[in-house]
Each structure stands twice: as structure tokens, then as C-alpha cells.
Amino acid sequence: AQSxxxxxxxxxxxxxxLVLLRCNYSSSVPPYLFWYVQYPNQGLQLLLKxxxxxxxxxxxxxxxxxxxxxxxxxxxxxPSAHMSDAAEYxxxxxxxxxxxxxxxxxxRLQVFP
Amino acid sequence: EPEVxxxxxHQVTQMGQEVILRCVPISNHLYFYWYRQILxxxxxxxxxxxxxxxxxxxxxFDDQFSVERPDGSNFTLKIRSTKLEDSAMYFxxxxxxxxxxxxxxxxxxxxxxxxx
Numbered sequence: 001a002q003s004x005x006x007x008x009x010x011x012x013x014x015x016x017x018l019v020l021l022r023c024n025y026s027s028s029v030p031p032y033l034f035w036y037v038q039y040p041n042q043g044l045q046l047l048l049k050x051x052x053x054x055x056x057x058x059x060x061x062x063x064x065x066x067x068x069x070x071x072x073x074x075x076x077x078x079p080s081a082h083m084s085d086a087a088e089y090x091x092x093x094x095x096x097x098x099x100x101x102x103x104x105x106x107x108r109l110q111v112f113p
Numbered sequence: 114e115p116e117v118x119x120x121x122x123h124q125v126t127q128m129g130q131e132v133i134l135r136c137v138p139i140s141n142h143l144y145f146y147w148y149r150q151i152l153x154x155x156x157x158x159x160x161x162x163x164x165x166x167x168x169x170x171x172x173x174f175d176d177q178f179s180v181e182r183p184d185g186s187n188f189t190l191k192i193r194s195t196k197l198e199d200s201a202m203y204f205x206x207x208x209x210x211x212x213x214x215x216x217x218x219x220x221x222x223x224x225x226x227x228x229x
Contacts, residue, residue: 043220046217106155
């Protein structure tokens with residue numbers, strides 16, 4: 001069975017600092033990996049996805065994530081945080097055998113001036 | 114940009130009442146989903162729907178839940194007799210198909226259900 005673990009339910013950074021949100025997955029088959037962002041009172045918006053090919057994936061708003069098979073990780077990073085990045089971030093996994101997403105518990109990012 | 118639309122944005126109901134949550138998926142999408150998020154918890158898969166039938170459902174999706182696509186555009190989730198533990202944010206999502214080899218779901222803004 002697939003599962004996703006997001007370490008740290010809350011992450012706080014200063015504006016301009018590096019953002020690192022951790023995600024580890026468990027999957028018995030090659031996974032598809034996603035990061036979604038949820039701004040207050042809004043739905044889930046796709047930030048980026050990994051399917052096949054290049055393991056470093058670039059998404060919207062300056063975010064990127066790297067698929068590391070040996071570490072079963074797909075951590076999300078951004079070199080310099082903006083106040084507007086404050087939101088909840090969800091890592092998710094699926095695979096070619098199912099059309100459902102399995103989500104992690106989410107990480108709330110706070111950005112301080 | 115096309116979006117998934119959900120109504121109502123917030124519904125308050127009494128325990129035991131029936132609730133229908135409505136969704137208008139993106140028009141050329143073929144796969145439809147409902148997820149829910151209990152406050153403070155993870156987003157959980159409820160059901161997927163394709164070609165006018167349920168393709169997969171979770172253990173949460175018991176006999177109290179049903180889905181249908183009554184008119185080719187709306188996609189509804191019905192809870193027959195609500196319980197307190199049904200209080201959650203319910204997200205609808207749609208997906209154009211699997212030609213890309215991966216499912217990129219577009220989510221709606223959610224319908225918050227409060228059961229009293």
C-alpha cells in the first residue's frame with residue numbers, strides 16, 4: 001500500500017530564507033509524486049509533479065522538488081521565501097495502477113517578516 | 114483558466130439530515146473524485162467516478178454515501194443521514210484522462226459541511 005509522510009506539521013521561516021518541506025513516500029511500484037498548496041479558504045492547487053524523467057522538478061512560484069528513489073523522498077524547496085508563500089502544503093503519491101491520490105498530513109508554512 | 118466549481122461553500126445541517134454537495138467539473142474531463150478533509154487531518158480519498166459508474170471507493174464511502182452525475186455536467190455527493198463525524202471539508206476534483214500517464218487532478222475550493 002502507498003503512504004506519504006510529511007515531517008513537521010508546522011514550519012516557520014523568515015522572509016528571504018530557504019524553505020524546505022519534507023516528504024517521504026512508500027510505494028511498491030514506481031510512484032507519481034505531487035505537491036499541492038492550499039491557501040486559506042481555497043482549494044488544492046498543483047505546485048509541481050514528478051512522473052518520469054528528470055528527477056529535479058520545477059513548479060510554480062519558484063518551488064522545486066527532487067525525487068530521490070534511494071531515499072524515497074520528494075522534498076519541496078524554495079531558495080527565498082515570500083510572505084505570500086504562507087499556506088498549507090500537501091505531498092501526494094499515486095501510481096500507474098490507480099487513479100487516486102494518497103495525501104500526507106500537510107505542513108503549514110508560516111513566513112515571518 | 115478552467116476550474117472546478119463547488120456549491121455550497123458552507124452548509125450547516127442537523128444530524129440525521131440528508132445533504133447533497135454539488136460540483137461542476139471541468140467540461141472536457143472524464144474522471145471525477147470526492148475527497149474530504151476533517152479539520153486538522155489529512156485529505157482523504159472517498160470515491161472516483163468514470164463512465165457513469167464508481168471506479169474505486171474507500172472504506173469511508175459506506176452505504177450512507179452516494180454519487181451521481183445526473184445531467185452530464187454536475188457531479189453530486191449525497192450523504193443520506195449525516196453524522197457528527199461527517200463534519201469536514203469536501204473537495205471535488207476532476208482529471209482529463211490518463212493519456213499523460215499520471216493523474217493531475219484539478220480541485221475545487223471545497224464545501225465545508227458542519228453537522229450539529
